[in-house]
Amino acid sequence: MHLCGNPRFHLQKQRMRCMLHIVINPTAGKGRAGRLQEQVAKRLAEMNIPHNFHFTQNRMEATDIVRRLTEDMTGDIDIVAMGGDGTLNEVLNGVVDPEKVRLGLIPCGSGNDFAAVAGIPEDVNAAIDVIARGTARYTDYMQCGNIRGINAIGTGIDVDILRRRAKAKILKGSLCYLVSLVASAVSYKGCIFTEETDKGSVPHHAFIACAGNGKRMGGGISLCPDATIDDGLLDIVIVDNLKLYQLPGAFLKLMTGKILEHPHTVFHRSARMKVVSSNTMPIQIDGEIYEDMPFNVEIVHNKLRVYRP
Structure with a gap:
């Protein structure tokens, strides 16, 4: 059987020979993805790996590109997201049948949270090596209505923080998150x-x-320091009933990865999480805000394969 159609491929280690469809957001990471495109092309050519680049110009265009690539396929396909967590999420949401896709990641964003969790290096050549020589391992994702997420789905102050971060012109990454968090805490009521x-x-x-x-x-x-991306479970973390004077301690625990130690943190694991509110409650899915989507999340296990160490 041809390697590209072997359903047991996720259990094997070998050198990549299938066509790589690389969906690149050239503006990711302040343009880092665009600047690295030639280096990626050179590396793949040196390794004799066939590839196509698909450039995005607009928000959600990666979803449309991947949908076109996967809607009529008869066998498996290799798709690589080249950008940040937002690009990865758009690519994931374009996949028609996750069981027929092997997903790679060349992290070039400002945060690269999922890449860090999955053990995918930010060095371009090293990330390509993971795809070319690594294993496509089953990796969980989350389903919330008709939207998929792979990192985190939440509500509360994080939505307010994301709105502030979107307006930030200078600060990026965790420092921007911290500054936005402090600013949000002044007015956020829970x-x-x-x-x-x-x-x-x-x-x-x-x-x-x-x-x-x-x-x-x-x-x-x-926020979910003990989460695992292939255990078939959501890590559910709720920081509850905080008084104003307790905020600094909660911030410190959050920034040091110890939020589960805070006395007002509720933690458990489940394959699903459903939240009901009498008020409209915006949620965020991998950093994208949805104003009117019900918070009804379930984990999807042993469907999607991701190239990772």
Whole structure:
């Protein structure tokens, strides 16, 4: 059987020979992805790996490109996201049938949270080597309505933080997240909702609520520090009923990856998370804000394969 069509490929290690479809956001990482495109092309040519670049110019264009690439395929296909976490999310949401896709990542964004969790290096040649010589391993993703996420889905102050970060002109990464977090904390009043679990309904007045597949968000903030990307479970973290004087301690725990140690943190694992609120409650999926989407998340296990060490 031809290697590219072998359903057991995810269990094997070998040198890449299939066509790589590289979806590149040239503006990712302040233009870093665009500047590295020639280096990637040269490296792949040296390794005799056939490849095509698909450039995006607009928001959500990566989703459209991947949908066209995957809608009529008969066998497996290799697709590489070259950009940041946003590009990766757009690529994931364009996949028609995740079971027929092997997904690679060349991280070139400002945060690269998923790449860090998956062990994919930011060095371009090293990232290509992971794709070319590594293994396509089963990797969980999350489904929320008709939108997929691979890193984190949440509500609460993180939505307010993302809005502030989007307006930031100078600061980037975790420093921008911290500054935005402090600014948001001054005015944020919390969100009131009920979490529906297998054991019943639990009311919350939360500072932040997150269903995590990956450990990190916001350019290095470990909100779900114990999460694993292939265990078939969401790490559910809710920071509940915080008083104003307790915010500094919660911030410190969050920034040092120890939020689970805070006495007001509720933590458990589940294959799904459903949140019900009487008010419209915006959510974020991998850093993208959705104003009117119900917070009803489930993990998808053993469907998607990702090239990672």
